[in-house]
Amino acid sequence: xxxxxxxxxxxxxxxxxxxxxxxxxxxxxxxxxxxxxxxxxxxxxxxxxxxxxxxxxxxxxxxxxxxxxxxxxxxxxxxxxxxxxxxxxxxxxxxxxxxxxxxxxxx
Amino acid sequence: xxxxxxxxxxxxxxxxxxxxxxxxxxxxxxxxxxxxxxxxxxxxxxxxxxxxxxxxxxxxxxxxxxxxxxxxxxxxxxxxxxxxxxxxxxxxxxxxxxxxxxxxxxxxxxxxxxx
Numbered sequence: 001x002x003x004x005x006x007x008x009x010x011x012x013x014x015x016x017x018x019x020x021x022x023x024x025x026x027x028x029x030x031x032x033x034x035x036x037x038x039x040x041x042x043x044x045x046x047x048x049x050x051x052x053x054x055x056x057x058x059x060x061x062x063x064x065x066x067x068x069x070x071x072x073x074x075x076x077x078x079x080x081x082x083x084x085x086x087x088x089x090x091x092x093x094x095x096x097x098x099x100x101x102x103x104x105x106x107x
Numbered sequence: 108x109x110x111x112x113x114x115x116x117x118x119x120x121x122x123x124x125x126x127x128x129x130x131x132x133x134x135x136x137x138x139x140x141x142x143x144x145x146x147x148x149x150x151x152x153x154x155x156x157x158x159x160x161x162x163x164x165x166x167x168x169x170x171x172x173x174x175x176x177x178x179x180x181x182x183x184x185x186x187x188x189x190x191x192x193x194x195x196x197x198x199x200x201x202x203x204x205x206x207x208x209x210x211x212x213x214x215x216x217x218x219x220x221x222x
Contacts, residue, residue, distance in 0.1 A: 002149060033210070041195050041216035044109065048210050086150070097149040
């Protein structure tokens with residue numbers, strides 16, 4: 001069993017829809033990261049959070065430390081949001097990665 | 108642009124070839140990482156260098172040999188690879204390893220195919 005589990009694995013949405021991607025982890029963390037990987041491979045770090053909630057544009061990330069759960073929300077989704085979203089748990093010594101959620105936003 | 112570059116972007120090699128992947132970061136970071144990403148699997152951390160010293164080697168076969176001549180450059184030397192080594196190899200950098208919660212900046216990756 002992977003230390004980090006994401007759901008769903010694949011997600012297709014219509015442009016404009018509100019999207020939620022979930023991440024559950026089983027290790028103690030110093031921070032939880034959300035990454036975005038576009039076709040072609042490049043990875044961009046979206047958020048690093050250790051408590052509460054962060055917002056950047058149309059993206060919102062939340063974390064519940066007690067429940068070991070984090071969510072990534074995308075409001076008013078757009079085709080350019082199509083990518084793989086990866087959750088990563090940082091224990092301070094090591095990163096554990098989820099397998100990613102592949103998001104496709106249809107115009 | 109994340110400030111981390113990788114070359115080449117694509118590489119096809121035979122099992123008897125020797126090749127090298129290169130990573131360069133222009134962010135003033137002191138920690139650099141090699142990751143392997145295979146289809147349908149989580150990112151796998153291969154090596155970590157902190158201030159040019161290798162601090163982690165996650166049971167990587169010896170056919171992969173890293174080199175970190177300075178804090179800005181990281182190489183992955185490849186020899187006698189197997190077809191199952193075909194994957195996307197990603198380099199990343201961050202402020203010093205062990206900073207707890209440090210954000211990593213990733214390069215675009217090298218798509219490696221071993222024939």
